Amino acid sequence: MKTIQALLVAQLGLLSAVTFAQEQALEQAANDPTASLMNVQVADWYTADYHNLSGEEANSVVLRSAVPFTLAEQNHIFRVTAPYVTDSPSGSSGIADMTVFDLVTFDQDWGRWGVGAVGLLPTGGEKRGAENWGLGPAFGFVSQFPGMLLGVFNQNIFSLDAEQGREDVNVSVFQPIFNKSLGNGWALGTSEMSVTYDWENNRWASLPIGLKLVKLVRFGELPVQISGEYEYNLEDSRIVPENTFRVTAKFIFPGPG
Numbered sequence: 001m002k003t004i005q006a007l008l009v010a011q012l013g014l015l016s017a018v019t020f021a022q023e024q025a026l027e028q029a030a031n032d033p034t035a036s037l038m039n040v041q042v043a044d045w046y047t048a049d050y051h052n053l054s055g056e057e058a059n060s061v062v063l064r065s066a067v068p069f070t071l072a073e074q075n076h077i078f079r080v081t082a083p084y085v086t087d088s089p090s091g092s093s094g095i096a097d098m099t100v101f102d103l104v105t106f107d108q109d110w111g112r113w114g115v116g117a118v119g120l121l122p123t124g125g126e127k128r129g130a131e132n133w134g135l136g137p138a139f140g141f142v143s144q145f146p147g148m149l150l151g152v153f154n155q156n157i158f159s160l161d162a163e164q165g166r167e168d169v170n171v172s173v174f175q176p177i178f179n180k181s182l183g184n185g186w187a188l189g190t191s192e193m194s195v196t197y198d199w200e201n202n203r204w205a206s207l208p209i210g211l212k213l214v215k216l217v218r219f220g221e222l223p224v225q226i227s228g229e230y231e232y233n234l235e236d237s238r239i240v241p242e243n244t245f246r247v248t249a250k251f252i253f254p255g256p257g
Helices: 002-030
Strands: 038-051 058-071 074-087 098-108 111-121 132-145 148-162 170-183 186-190 195-198 203-206 208-219 222-233 240-253
Touching: 002 170, 002 208, 002 222, 002 240, 074 111, 098 132, 098 148, 111 148, 203 240
Parallel strands: none
Antiparallel strands: 038 058, 038 240, 058 074, 074 098, 098 111, 111 132, 132 148, 148 170, 170 186, 170 195, 186 208, 195 203, 208 222, 222 240
């Protein structure tokens, strides 16, 4: 009887360890833009104030979906980001410019890297967008460590066809990736932190620093990542967001296996 009890305890311990490892792997993948993980996220981005523009705030609801697929035996990730402006200093509301990217990913012993293309769609029109079609290369890599992710994701958008009188969009966006598991589904990492350089005007368009607190929960069998972010923009020479807060719910569809 004692032998049977010991075997049951050992099996339960092994099952618990496997479950913990699976949850931690899912938690890390949810923070990795190069991971082949289908997800849909809904976020609220609130700008509390602006540099050089007092008494104004802004808010957007951002929908983002990532869909992995295989083409010619290569793994791809296709992602669409669609912001909907609900409040802005101009008083305008509605859909803003959308972005899409397709990333071909390659698994390595140390993690994963990917290369592809990113596009800008002028869906925001004159009031909420740049009125530019844009296209450029994208690149990213992530190194995996026990309970930790480190990496960077880079997108470059260059104007293809700007409306008359509108400035070309030629930017490079760098997103540092850091995620540290804290246990029990909690994690701490960098926020969206889209560090942006404007090649058209030879200056930094955005220099944010920020943190994100994450909790992975389940609604039945559906994993959902809930996160809260805060960012401060160090670029203060123009009218740009100063303090930004984000709340996101990411619905994850891991697929079989």
